Amino acid sequence: MFLxxxxxxxKNVAIVGATGAVGEELLRVLERRHFPIKKLRLLASSRSxxxxxxxxxxxxxVEVLEKESFDEIDIAFFSAGGTISEKHVSDAxxxxxxxxxxxxxxxxxPSVPLVIPEINGADILTHQGIIANPNCSxxxxxxxxxxxxxxxxxxxxxxxxxxAVSGIGxxxxxxxxxxxxxxxxxxxxxxxxxxxxxxxxxxxxIDSFLDNGYTREEMKFQNESQRIMHLPNLKASVTCVRVPxxxxxxxxxxxxxxxxxxxxxxxxxxxxxxxxxxxxxxxKGLYPMPLEVQGCDQCHVGRLRVDYTTPHGLSFWxxxxxxxxxxxxxAVQIAELIPDRRDxxx
Ligand code: 25A
Numbered sequence: 001m002f003l004x005x006x007x008x009x010x011k012n013v014a015i016v017g018a019t020g021a022v023g024e025e026l027l028r029v030l031e032r033r034h035f036p037i038k039k040l041r042l043l044a045s046s047r048s049x050x051x052x053x054x055x056x057x058x059x060x061x062v063e064v065l066e067k068e069s070f071d072e073i074d075i076a077f078f079s080a081g082g083t084i085s086e087k088h089v090s091d092a093x094x095x096x097x098x099x100x101x102x103x104x105x106x107x108x109x110p111s112v113p114l115v116i117p118e119i120n121g122a123d124i125l126t127h128q129g130i131i132a133n134p135n136c137s138x139x140x141x142x143x144x145x146x147x148x149x150x151x152x153x154x155x156x157x158x159x160x161x162x163x164a165v166s167g168i169g170x171x172x173x174x175x176x177x178x179x180x181x182x183x184x185x186x187x188x189x190x191x192x193x194x195x196x197x198x199x200x201x202x203x204x205x206i207d208s209f210l211d212n213g214y215t216r217e218e219m220k221f222q223n224e225s226q227r228i229m230h231l232p233n234l235k236a237s238v239t240c241v242r243v244p245x246x247x248x249x250x251x252x253x254x255x256x257x258x259x260x261x262x263x264x265x266x267x268x269x270x271x272x273x274x275x276x277x278x279x280x281x282x283x284k285g286l287y288p289m290p291l292e293v294q295g296c297d298q299c300h301v302g303r304l305r306v307d308y309t310t311p312h313g314l315s316f317w318x319x320x321x322x323x324x325x326x327x328x329x330x331a332v333q334i335a336e337l338i339p340d341r342r343d344x345x346x
Contacts, residue, residue, distance in 0.1 A: 017080030
Protein backbone atom coordinates (compact mmCIF):
# COMPACT_ATOMS: atom_id res chain seq x y z
CA MET A 1 0.00 0.00 0.00
CA PHE A 2 1.33 3.45 -0.93
CA LEU A 3 1.42 6.01 1.88
CA UNK A 4 1.24 9.73 1.25
CA UNK A 5 4.33 11.81 2.10
CA UNK A 6 4.12 13.22 5.62
CA UNK A 7 3.77 16.98 6.11
CA UNK A 8 6.63 19.23 5.11
CA UNK A 9 7.48 20.36 8.66
CA UNK A 10 11.25 20.87 8.75
CA LYS A 11 13.12 18.25 10.80
CA ASN A 12 16.42 18.00 12.63
CA VAL A 13 18.31 15.23 10.84
CA ALA A 14 21.47 13.26 11.71
CA ILE A 15 23.47 10.99 9.40
CA VAL A 16 25.66 8.40 11.11
CA GLY A 17 28.41 7.32 8.71
CA ALA A 18 28.10 10.57 6.74
CA THR A 19 31.56 10.18 5.16
CA GLY A 20 30.87 6.66 3.86
CA ALA A 21 29.56 5.54 0.47
CA VAL A 22 25.90 5.53 1.57
CA GLY A 23 26.27 8.58 3.83
CA GLU A 24 27.52 10.82 1.02
CA GLU A 25 24.75 9.55 -1.26
CA LEU A 26 22.19 10.30 1.48
CA LEU A 27 23.30 13.94 1.44
CA ARG A 28 22.80 14.18 -2.32
CA VAL A 29 19.38 12.47 -2.20
CA LEU A 30 18.13 14.66 0.68
CA GLU A 31 19.28 17.71 -1.27
CA ARG A 32 17.72 16.88 -4.62
CA ARG A 33 14.41 15.65 -3.08
CA HIS A 34 14.19 18.92 -1.09
CA PHE A 35 13.78 17.03 2.19
CA PRO A 36 12.67 19.65 4.75
CA ILE A 37 15.64 20.05 7.11
CA LYS A 38 16.01 22.53 9.95
CA LYS A 39 19.35 21.29 11.29
CA LEU A 40 21.68 18.66 9.83
CA ARG A 41 24.23 16.83 11.97
CA LEU A 42 26.91 14.77 10.22
CA LEU A 43 28.46 12.01 12.32
CA ALA A 44 31.37 9.63 11.72
CA SER A 45 34.39 8.27 13.58
CA SER A 46 37.49 10.16 14.64
CA ARG A 47 39.03 9.15 11.25
CA SER A 48 36.86 11.88 9.72
CA UNK A 49 37.74 14.55 12.31
CA UNK A 50 38.32 17.94 10.68
CA UNK A 51 36.40 17.06 7.53
CA UNK A 52 33.40 19.02 6.27
CA UNK A 53 30.80 18.01 3.71
CA UNK A 54 28.79 20.29 1.47
CA UNK A 55 24.99 20.41 1.73
CA UNK A 56 22.79 22.97 -0.05
CA UNK A 57 25.80 25.22 -0.63
CA UNK A 58 26.89 25.16 3.01
CA UNK A 59 29.95 23.46 4.45
CA UNK A 60 28.92 21.31 7.42
CA UNK A 61 31.55 19.95 9.83
CA VAL A 62 31.63 16.21 10.53
CA GLU A 63 31.34 15.46 14.25
CA VAL A 64 32.54 12.37 16.09
CA LEU A 65 29.63 10.07 16.97
CA GLU A 66 28.89 10.04 20.70
CA LYS A 67 26.05 8.96 22.98
CA GLU A 68 24.83 12.57 23.14
CA SER A 69 24.89 13.17 19.38
CA PHE A 70 21.13 12.79 19.02
CA ASP A 71 19.84 15.58 21.29
CA GLU A 72 16.92 17.30 19.49
CA ILE A 73 17.27 15.04 16.44
CA ASP A 74 13.96 14.01 14.80
CA ILE A 75 15.28 11.55 12.19
CA ALA A 76 18.60 9.67 12.35
CA PHE A 77 19.89 7.78 9.31
CA PHE A 78 22.38 5.03 10.24
CA SER A 79 24.78 4.03 7.44
CA ALA A 80 27.94 2.97 9.26
CA GLY A 81 27.38 -0.80 9.39
CA GLY A 82 25.78 -3.28 11.79
CA THR A 83 28.22 -2.95 14.68
CA ILE A 84 27.69 0.81 14.97
CA SER A 85 23.91 0.40 14.65
CA GLU A 86 23.84 -2.23 17.40
CA LYS A 87 25.79 0.09 19.66
CA HIS A 88 24.21 3.49 18.96
CA VAL A 89 20.66 3.12 17.60
CA SER A 90 19.31 2.87 21.16
CA ASP A 91 20.96 6.23 22.02
CA ALA A 92 19.11 7.85 19.13
CA UNK A 93 15.75 6.26 20.02
CA UNK A 94 16.17 7.22 23.68
CA UNK A 95 16.76 10.83 22.60
CA UNK A 96 13.40 10.76 20.75
CA UNK A 97 14.65 10.34 17.17
CA UNK A 98 13.14 7.94 14.66
CA UNK A 99 15.96 5.83 13.22
CA UNK A 100 16.09 4.69 9.59
CA UNK A 101 18.72 1.95 9.80
CA UNK A 102 20.59 0.80 6.75
CA UNK A 103 22.30 -2.15 8.43
CA UNK A 104 21.11 -5.71 8.98
CA UNK A 105 21.06 -5.27 12.78
CA UNK A 106 17.27 -4.96 13.24
CA UNK A 107 15.85 -6.28 9.97
CA UNK A 108 14.46 -9.50 11.43
CA UNK A 109 13.21 -7.93 14.67
CA PRO A 110 9.40 -8.36 14.50
CA SER A 111 8.89 -5.01 16.21
CA VAL A 112 10.88 -3.19 13.50
CA PRO A 113 9.17 -2.58 10.14
CA LEU A 114 11.35 -3.56 7.18
CA VAL A 115 10.21 -1.33 4.37
CA ILE A 116 10.26 -0.72 0.64
CA PRO A 117 7.82 2.20 0.28
CA GLU A 118 6.50 1.00 -3.10
CA ILE A 119 5.60 -2.37 -1.53
CA ASN A 120 4.80 -2.09 2.17
CA GLY A 121 5.00 1.63 2.97
CA ALA A 122 2.04 1.32 5.34
CA ASP A 123 4.17 -0.86 7.68
CA ILE A 124 5.98 2.36 8.67
CA LEU A 125 2.96 3.31 10.77
CA THR A 126 3.74 0.44 13.17
CA HIS A 127 7.24 1.68 14.01
CA GLN A 128 8.41 2.00 17.59
CA GLY A 129 11.39 4.23 16.88
CA ILE A 130 13.31 2.11 14.35
CA ILE A 131 12.58 1.39 10.69
CA ALA A 132 14.92 -0.92 8.78
CA ASN A 133 16.09 -0.53 5.19
CA PRO A 134 16.29 -3.94 3.45
CA ASN A 135 19.35 -5.72 2.09
CA CYS A 136 20.34 -4.04 -1.16
CA SER A 137 20.12 -6.98 -3.59
CA UNK A 138 16.84 -8.20 -2.04
CA UNK A 139 15.41 -4.70 -2.32
CA UNK A 140 16.33 -4.32 -6.00
CA UNK A 141 14.97 -7.80 -6.86
CA UNK A 142 11.67 -7.17 -5.06
CA UNK A 143 11.03 -4.01 -7.06
CA UNK A 144 10.34 -6.34 -10.00
CA UNK A 145 9.13 -9.43 -8.14
CA UNK A 146 6.38 -7.67 -6.18
CA UNK A 147 4.27 -6.38 -9.10
CA UNK A 148 4.49 -9.85 -10.64
CA UNK A 149 3.46 -11.39 -7.32
CA UNK A 150 0.42 -9.08 -7.19
CA UNK A 151 -0.60 -10.29 -10.63
CA UNK A 152 0.18 -14.02 -10.44
CA UNK A 153 0.90 -15.02 -6.78
CA UNK A 154 4.57 -15.75 -6.14
CA UNK A 155 5.44 -19.19 -4.76
CA UNK A 156 9.18 -19.81 -5.26
CA UNK A 157 12.30 -17.94 -6.39
CA UNK A 158 15.66 -19.12 -7.67
CA UNK A 159 18.12 -16.25 -8.11
CA UNK A 160 21.77 -15.40 -8.64
CA UNK A 161 23.06 -11.97 -7.68
CA UNK A 162 25.90 -10.02 -9.29
CA UNK A 163 26.78 -7.57 -6.51
CA ALA A 164 28.94 -4.48 -6.93
CA VAL A 165 31.90 -3.69 -4.68
CA SER A 166 30.09 -0.58 -3.32
CA GLY A 167 28.04 -3.04 -1.24
CA ILE A 168 30.74 -2.97 1.41
CA GLY A 169 31.23 0.77 1.24
CA UNK A 170 34.05 3.05 0.16
CA UNK A 171 36.73 0.51 1.05
CA UNK A 172 35.29 -1.93 -1.51
CA UNK A 173 35.29 0.71 -4.25
CA UNK A 174 38.87 1.70 -3.42
CA UNK A 175 40.06 -1.92 -3.42
CA UNK A 176 38.70 -2.59 -6.93
CA UNK A 177 40.17 0.70 -8.22
CA UNK A 178 43.60 -0.02 -6.71
CA UNK A 179 43.68 -3.59 -8.03
CA UNK A 180 42.69 -2.56 -11.57
CA UNK A 181 45.45 0.08 -11.64
CA UNK A 182 48.03 -2.31 -10.15
CA UNK A 183 47.20 -5.08 -12.61
CA UNK A 184 47.28 -2.65 -15.56
CA UNK A 185 50.87 -1.89 -14.50
CA UNK A 186 51.63 -5.59 -14.17
CA UNK A 187 52.02 -5.28 -10.40
CA UNK A 188 50.90 -7.92 -7.92
CA UNK A 189 47.75 -7.29 -5.89
CA UNK A 190 47.18 -8.19 -2.26
CA UNK A 191 43.50 -8.59 -1.26
CA UNK A 192 42.59 -6.66 1.85
CA UNK A 193 38.83 -6.03 2.06
CA UNK A 194 37.68 -9.00 -0.08
CA UNK A 195 38.91 -12.55 0.61
CA UNK A 196 40.49 -12.87 -2.89
CA UNK A 197 41.42 -10.58 -5.78
CA UNK A 198 38.21 -8.94 -7.00
CA UNK A 199 39.52 -7.29 -10.19
CA UNK A 200 38.83 -9.56 -13.21
CA UNK A 201 37.38 -12.18 -10.85
CA UNK A 202 34.06 -13.34 -9.33
CA UNK A 203 33.66 -14.26 -5.65
CA UNK A 204 30.73 -16.58 -4.79
CA UNK A 205 31.05 -15.55 -1.16
CA ILE A 206 29.26 -12.57 0.48
CA ASP A 207 28.98 -12.51 4.28
CA SER A 208 29.68 -15.66 6.31
CA PHE A 209 28.76 -19.29 5.53
CA LEU A 210 25.98 -21.02 7.48
CA ASP A 211 25.52 -24.71 8.41
CA ASN A 212 23.07 -25.22 5.50
CA GLY A 213 25.80 -24.29 2.96
CA TYR A 214 24.22 -20.95 2.09
CA THR A 215 25.75 -17.62 3.12
CA ARG A 216 24.02 -15.17 5.45
CA GLU A 217 23.59 -12.80 2.49
CA GLU A 218 21.83 -15.56 0.51
CA MET A 219 19.37 -16.32 3.33
CA LYS A 220 18.59 -12.59 3.75
CA PHE A 221 16.82 -12.77 0.37
CA GLN A 222 14.24 -15.30 1.58
CA ASN A 223 13.92 -14.02 5.13
CA GLU A 224 13.56 -10.34 4.22
CA SER A 225 11.30 -11.01 1.21
CA GLN A 226 8.89 -12.91 3.47
CA ARG A 227 8.63 -9.91 5.80
CA ILE A 228 8.39 -7.19 3.13
CA MET A 229 5.81 -8.92 0.93
CA HIS A 230 3.96 -10.48 3.89
CA LEU A 231 4.56 -13.94 2.41
CA PRO A 232 5.74 -16.06 5.36
CA ASN A 233 5.89 -19.26 3.26
CA LEU A 234 7.87 -17.90 0.33
CA LYS A 235 10.91 -20.04 -0.56
CA ALA A 236 14.01 -18.63 -2.24
CA SER A 237 17.24 -20.39 -3.19
CA VAL A 238 19.87 -17.77 -3.93
CA THR A 239 23.56 -17.63 -4.89
CA CYS A 240 25.22 -14.29 -4.11
CA VAL A 241 28.29 -13.33 -6.11
CA ARG A 242 30.57 -10.29 -5.73
CA VAL A 243 31.53 -8.95 -9.16
CA PRO A 244 34.07 -6.32 -10.26
CA UNK A 245 31.41 -3.66 -10.90
CA UNK A 246 31.57 -0.36 -9.01
CA UNK A 247 28.07 0.50 -7.80
CA UNK A 248 25.07 -1.29 -9.33
CA UNK A 249 23.76 -4.73 -8.42
CA UNK A 250 22.20 -7.13 -10.94
CA UNK A 251 20.03 -10.17 -10.21
CA UNK A 252 19.07 -13.07 -12.49
CA UNK A 253 15.69 -14.38 -11.33
CA UNK A 254 13.61 -17.47 -12.06
CA UNK A 255 10.24 -17.06 -10.35
CA UNK A 256 7.39 -19.55 -10.04
CA UNK A 257 3.80 -18.43 -9.55
CA UNK A 258 0.55 -20.01 -8.40
CA UNK A 259 -1.53 -18.74 -11.30
CA UNK A 260 -1.25 -19.04 -15.09
CA UNK A 261 0.59 -16.14 -16.69
CA UNK A 262 1.44 -14.66 -20.06
CA UNK A 263 4.37 -12.58 -21.21
CA UNK A 264 2.06 -9.71 -22.18
CA UNK A 265 0.38 -9.60 -18.76
CA UNK A 266 3.78 -9.73 -17.03
CA UNK A 267 5.03 -6.85 -19.19
CA UNK A 268 1.91 -4.81 -18.39
CA UNK A 269 2.36 -5.41 -14.65
CA UNK A 270 5.98 -4.24 -14.80
CA UNK A 271 5.20 -1.20 -16.95
CA UNK A 272 2.52 -0.09 -14.47
CA UNK A 273 4.70 -0.60 -11.38
CA UNK A 274 6.32 2.35 -9.60
CA UNK A 275 10.12 2.58 -9.32
CA UNK A 276 11.01 0.37 -12.29
CA UNK A 277 11.56 0.76 -16.02
CA UNK A 278 11.05 -2.15 -18.39
CA UNK A 279 14.02 -2.10 -20.77
CA UNK A 280 13.44 -5.12 -22.92
CA UNK A 281 13.97 -5.20 -26.65
CA UNK A 282 16.69 -7.77 -27.35
CA UNK A 283 16.17 -7.35 -31.12
CA LYS A 284 17.56 -3.83 -30.72
CA GLY A 285 20.16 -4.92 -28.17
CA LEU A 286 18.17 -3.31 -25.33
CA TYR A 287 18.43 -4.87 -21.89
CA PRO A 288 19.39 -3.62 -18.42
CA MET A 289 23.06 -3.29 -17.52
CA PRO A 290 24.72 -2.16 -14.28
CA LEU A 291 26.63 0.66 -16.01
CA GLU A 292 23.41 2.04 -17.51
CA VAL A 293 21.46 2.02 -14.23
CA GLN A 294 24.25 3.76 -12.29
CA GLY A 295 22.91 7.09 -10.99
CA CYS A 296 19.26 6.18 -11.73
CA ASP A 297 16.51 6.16 -9.10
CA GLN A 298 14.51 3.59 -11.09
CA CYS A 299 15.53 -0.09 -11.22
CA HIS A 300 15.73 -1.60 -14.69
CA VAL A 301 14.05 -4.91 -15.63
CA GLY A 302 14.49 -6.86 -18.86
CA ARG A 303 15.21 -10.20 -20.56
CA LEU A 304 11.67 -11.12 -19.50
CA ARG A 305 10.64 -14.55 -20.81
CA VAL A 306 8.30 -17.38 -19.93
CA ASP A 307 10.31 -20.16 -18.29
CA TYR A 308 9.50 -23.16 -20.47
CA THR A 309 10.93 -25.64 -17.92
CA THR A 310 8.18 -25.18 -15.34
CA PRO A 311 4.46 -24.32 -15.27
CA HIS A 312 3.76 -20.65 -14.42
CA GLY A 313 7.41 -19.61 -14.47
CA LEU A 314 9.09 -16.36 -15.52
CA SER A 315 12.80 -15.62 -15.97
CA PHE A 316 14.17 -12.09 -15.99
CA TRP A 317 17.09 -9.78 -15.14
CA UNK A 318 17.01 -6.74 -12.82
CA UNK A 319 19.65 -4.03 -12.28
CA UNK A 320 19.57 -1.25 -9.68
CA UNK A 321 21.94 1.35 -8.29
CA UNK A 322 22.99 -0.19 -5.00
CA UNK A 323 23.84 3.13 -3.34
CA UNK A 324 20.55 4.75 -4.49
CA UNK A 325 17.47 2.47 -4.48
CA UNK A 326 19.57 -0.19 -2.73
CA UNK A 327 20.37 2.14 0.18
CA UNK A 328 20.17 5.97 0.32
CA UNK A 329 17.13 6.61 -1.87
CA UNK A 330 15.00 3.95 -0.16
CA ALA A 331 16.04 5.34 3.25
CA VAL A 332 15.00 8.87 2.30
CA GLN A 333 11.72 7.60 0.81
CA ILE A 334 11.04 5.93 4.17
CA ALA A 335 11.86 9.16 6.03
CA GLU A 336 9.46 11.08 3.79
CA LEU A 337 6.64 8.84 5.02
CA ILE A 338 7.37 9.05 8.75
CA PRO A 339 4.45 10.85 10.38
CA ASP A 340 5.29 14.04 12.24
CA ARG A 341 5.41 13.60 16.00
CA ARG A 342 2.38 15.84 16.48
CA ASP A 343 0.40 13.65 14.00
CA UNK A 344 0.93 10.54 16.13
CA UNK A 345 0.72 12.34 19.47
CA UNK A 346 4.26 11.62 20.65
O1 25A B 1 28.84 -3.92 9.12
P1 25A B 1 28.34 -3.94 7.70
O2 25A B 1 26.84 -3.79 7.60
O3 25A B 1 28.88 -5.04 6.88
O4 25A B 1 28.91 -2.59 7.02
C1 25A B 1 30.28 -2.35 6.88
C2 25A B 1 30.52 -1.10 6.07
O5 25A B 1 29.88 -1.21 4.80
C3 25A B 1 29.42 0.08 4.40
C4 25A B 1 29.84 1.03 5.41
O6 25A B 1 31.17 1.43 5.05
C5 25A B 1 29.92 0.15 6.64
O7 25A B 1 30.75 0.70 7.61
N1 25A B 1 27.98 -0.10 4.23
C6 25A B 1 27.02 -0.47 5.07
N2 25A B 1 25.86 -0.65 4.46
C7 25A B 1 26.09 -0.40 3.18
C8 25A B 1 25.30 -0.41 2.01
N3 25A B 1 24.01 -0.72 2.04
C9 25A B 1 27.44 -0.04 3.04
N4 25A B 1 27.99 0.28 1.89
C10 25A B 1 27.20 0.25 0.82
N5 25A B 1 25.90 -0.08 0.86
P2 25A B 1 31.57 2.87 4.46
O8 25A B 1 33.06 2.89 4.44
O9 25A B 1 30.87 3.20 3.21
O10 25A B 1 31.04 3.88 5.55
C11 25A B 1 31.47 3.82 6.83
C12 25A B 1 30.89 5.08 7.50
O11 25A B 1 30.76 4.74 8.87
C13 25A B 1 31.57 5.60 9.64
N6 25A B 1 32.10 4.88 10.79
C14 25A B 1 32.90 3.81 10.81
N7 25A B 1 33.19 3.50 12.09
C15 25A B 1 32.57 4.39 12.87
C16 25A B 1 31.86 5.30 12.03
N8 25A B 1 31.16 6.33 12.49
C17 25A B 1 31.11 6.47 13.84
N9 25A B 1 31.74 5.66 14.70
C18 25A B 1 32.48 4.62 14.26
N10 25A B 1 33.11 3.83 15.13
C19 25A B 1 32.69 5.97 8.70
O12 25A B 1 33.30 7.15 9.12
C20 25A B 1 31.94 6.18 7.40
O13 25A B 1 31.29 7.41 7.39
P3 25A B 1 34.90 7.13 9.29
O14 25A B 1 35.23 8.46 9.81
O15 25A B 1 35.35 5.97 10.15
O16 25A B 1 35.40 6.81 7.86
C21 25A B 1 36.06 7.71 7.04
C22 25A B 1 36.69 6.91 5.94
O17 25A B 1 37.45 5.82 6.52
C23 25A B 1 37.24 4.60 5.79
N11 25A B 1 36.99 3.54 6.77
C24 25A B 1 35.82 3.16 7.30
N12 25A B 1 36.00 2.13 8.12
C25 25A B 1 37.32 1.86 8.13
C26 25A B 1 37.96 2.77 7.26
N13 25A B 1 39.28 2.78 7.06
C27 25A B 1 39.98 1.87 7.71
N14 25A B 1 39.47 0.95 8.54
C28 25A B 1 38.14 0.92 8.78
N15 25A B 1 37.61 0.01 9.62
C29 25A B 1 36.00 4.80 4.96
O18 25A B 1 36.40 4.44 3.65
C30 25A B 1 35.66 6.26 5.06
O19 25A B 1 35.73 6.86 3.79
